[in-house]
Amino acid sequence: MNASPVIAVTGLHRGENPQPGSAVIRSLRRIYPELRIIGLVYDSLESGLFSEEDAPDAAFTMSYPGAGVEAFWQRLDAIREIEHFDVLIPCLDAEMGPLVDSPEKLRERGIRACLPTAESFKCRDKSKLAELCERTHCRTPQTIAVSDVNSLHQAAAALGGNVFVKGRFYEARHAITPAAREAAYWHMLEQWGAPVLVQENVQGEEYNVVGLGDGTGRILGSCSIRKMLRTSSGKGFGGMIVRDPQLDAIAQSLIEELRWNGPFELEFVKSEGPKGEYCLIEINPRFPAWCDFPSTLNCNLPAAAFELALGWQPREPLRHAIPGKFFIRHAIDMTGDIRDLAALTTTGQFFRQPREIIPHPASSHGL
């Protein structure tokens, strides 16, 4: 291990469907400003590479998940010959499978990570959520996995016609008509592979819980929000912190049942009305893109995950952030340089240089 640990983070694109990596980097730097951070990217235009505040010190292109598991490990080894990172925080769902299935491959390479076991990872799969919810007495919408168009329409009919068609890893589209369902089905199949999921539409407010499990059933820290703003694709663009003992209890029972190790995000819809119940929509096995928001309020979960991976005592206690604080996402334009893009595109690697400062002509004159 390096004298000063080096960490690798994935998922650096904060576009319309923002990935969590840049938020993880920002949180880590809040506690460890000098930490060396390596970005593992799948595209040379991942926006986080060009950020002033969230950019990694170096970045390397990874092989696409479609290239297979062997190619993934080979590329990781090649990168580590140049940058011997010690800790990995994966931030994309599609990467999680190969990592949780082969923890020994991480161990033999000396890479530390805060990951769930393969068993708990599978138990939170969208297609297994109903069984988990039955064991924990938590409500969840009926979900049917389909792999052909006939089954799609049968499943939608069984669920009342008004359904969500969801990808295996990401994305959901609300579909009422057969044509909309079919279009959504082919899109999800092409993007994320089979099976495609058809889910009952539960109407109500959306609540999310981000947290960190210690693998024994305990939650080391968490923060709950109500989504205040949503993009057209349903992504949260603003959230208000809430503190509901009922929501905390549901989160605790799910994480306890899974004995979840590492970061998680629980997504709920609370049905409308005074007797509305929380209904679990899905469990994401990683940090969400809004994970830096609680870090501004003494609940730095990415830094705690880093410490947990290294076996360190957490630097500070994680507090549940105060209800009433909220975040609003603000999209800004980054300035990139063609030389950085060229480096990533041709060699698959890029080392961050200090930014050029272009002096204002007037600055050479005395005042």
Added chain:
Amino acid sequence: MKLAPLPSLIRPHGQQHELEPAGITAPAAIPGAESSSFHFHTVTWQADGFGFDSTSGEFFTASPTALIVMQALSEGIARQQILDRLTTRFEVARSTAERDLESFLAELVHIGLTPESN
């Protein structure tokens, strides 16, 4: 001063509940309010009529008369005494105040701001 009709609820932006009688301009503070904020059910109400529910993350606005009623309910004051308070403070017939109070309490139950037992 007339008692404002007790409020009907609207959701102007799909987010914020408004408890504001039509045609009434809310003063900066509740007439007769003794403290700057109070808790009613799960909502913390400010004197300016802004309420935040920390368990649901929802927020509301209320008219001055609605605030008086909710503050009285939070203090455990019975309905008859709430009516006394309203008719003393505002020029309103007791029967009108009673009708409006019942209507307002039903609205509170409907949006889950008070248990039905209240």
